Amino acid sequence: MKRILVTGVNGQLGQELSGILPTIGEVIGVGRAELDLTQPEAIRQVINEVKPDxxxxxxxxxxxxxxxxEPELANAINAIAPGIIAEECEKLAIPLIHxxxxxxxxxxxxxxxxDTDPTxxxxxxxxxxxxxxxxxxxxxxNYLILRTAWVYGVGGKGNFVKTMLRLGKDRPEIRVVADQIGSPTYTLDLANAITQLITLYQPEIAGIYSYTNSGIASWYxxxxxxxxxxKILGWDLQIQRVIPITTPEYPTPARRPAYSVLAGEKIAKVLGTFAPHWRQGLRKMLTELYAQ
Structure with a gap:
């Protein structure tokens, strides 16, 4: 059995991976408490102790x-830490899925x-x-960089779906941005794809890929x-109307891309199938959340 080291195990994707990956290997999950990603030596130590596949x-x-x-903290976790993880994976001659x-x-x-378009x-x-x-x-x-988008799931602290449900409980109307377009992605579908990629991995498929649910939508x-x-599931909501607004009507500290749909053909060739439609993923997620 493969030994699979998963970082971010308490996040919404990490929780899904923790549930699925045991079907293909022994999972060692680390969250913030076990691994501080701002500490390079801690990263090296954990990988060398676990000796994952x-x-x-x-x-x-x-x-x-x-x-x-907080650009320095974001850089430490999102830029420096992945490079160190990659260095340790190279030393052990094992693949990294990022x-x-x-x-x-x-x-x-x-x-x-x-995946080849200019960033x-x-x-x-x-x-x-x-x-x-x-x-x-x-x-x-040996790396697979998997770009995804608009991720939501049952686990984790919060996401767009949970925020909408919370607001919809006691508000008759909500204003939502309608001019940003992307592909909502259910963590369970993403975790299933990652699990499949681990079992399929060969050095010749190394590279950058995109994985989101199929179809496109605005936040509205x-x-x-x-x-x-x-409402079909029986949720008790006060919401009567969703009002479409423009990005300038909802200013945020960070600028966001107006159109960030990712092409799925390349990953579909590797996985042998296209990702499920985002609405299908949403239905599955809400069904699981409602049952809790």
Whole structure:
């Protein structure tokens, strides 16, 4: 059985991975309490003690707006740490699967981004994640960088779906940005893809890939779908109306790409199938959340 080291084990993706990966190997999960990613020597020590057959780095500094005022911390976790993990993986001659983001792009292309398209992040979070990708490429040969987007799941502290449900409980209307377009991605579908990639991995498939759920939506479309699906399940919500607004009407510290849809053909060839549609993922997530 493979020994699989998973970082960020308490995050929403990390929790999904902890549930699925035991089907293919022995999982050693580390969260902030076990591994401080701002400490390079701690990273080296953990990897050398565990001696894994593969590392999945699902840890990240993901507070996009907060990163604007904490660039050094975001850089330590998103850029420096992945490079160190990659160096240790290279020494052990093992693969690294690293989760990255659609925010490495500026959103000006207007059609789905290929993995080979030029990057140009608009914010500190995107810049630090891109720096992490580059550090990995410079430090090891056996890597899969998996760019994803608009991630949500049952686990973790909070995400867009949970926020909408919380607000929808006691508000009759909510204003949601309608001019940012992407692909909502369910953590369980992403975790299943990562599990499959571990079993399939060969050095010849190393490189950068994109994995999101299929289909596209604005945040407004996503919010409308959340409430439609939640009401079908029987959620007690006060929400009557979702009002579409523009990005300038909802200013945030970090700029976000207007269009960050990622092309899924390359990863589909490796996995043998396209990702499920985002609405399907949403339905599954809400069904699980409602049952809790």
């Amino acid at each position: 593969v590392v999945v780095n699902s840890a990240a500094y993901t507070a996009v707006d907060k990163a604007e005022s 989760v990255s983001t659609d925010y490495v792009f500026d959103g000006s292309k207007g059609s789905p981004y290929q 140009d992040p608009l914010n500190v979070y995107g810049k630090t994640k891109l720096a992490g990708e580059i550090a990995i490429q410079n430090s090891c040969q 479309d996503f919010a409308v779908a959340i409430f439609e699906e939640a």
